[in-house]
Amino acid sequence: MTPQEAQSAKKSGRLMRASRKNLGLTQQAVADRLGITQGALSKVEHAMFLPSAPQWFDFCEMVGISPDCLTLGYIERSRPVVL
Numbered sequence: 001m002t003p004q005e006a007q008s009a010k011k012s013g014r015l016m017r018a019s020r021k022n023l024g025l026t027q028q029a030v031a032d033r034l035g036i037t038q039g040a041l042s043k044v045e046h047a048m049f050l051p052s053a054p055q056w057f058d059f060c061e062m063v064g065i066s067p068d069c070l071t072l073g074y075i076e077r078s079r080p081v082v083l
Contacts, residue, residue, distance in 0.1 A: 009047040012056065012070055017045040019063040033062055 001009065020030050031041040034055050043049045051059065060067045 005050060006047065008070070009044075009050045012051055013045045013047040015065070015069055016041075016051070016059060019059075019065055020045075023063055025063075030059070030062070034058055 016030075020027070027041045027045070028038045031038045034041070034051075036055070040049065044051050056070070057067055060069075
């Protein structure tokens with residue numbers, strides 16, 4: 001993983017974990033909706049893997065966050081989700 005990919009993995013993992021926990025969702029519930037294993041989601045949340053683009057957009061739609069929060073590095077709840 002390149003340094004840039006590692007930074008993206010860290011951001012996406014943190015955002016996914018925070019969003020999931022904020023809604024009280026388990027890793028298994030999210031993984032089932034994304035079509036991946038719970039172990040794979042755990043690795044994404046711990047910055048070992050990057051989610052694919054479709055997985056990222058599906059996740060954002062599921063939890064109601066804007067996909068561009070990845071570039072911002074934080075979740076802005078006042079912005080509507082536009083996919």
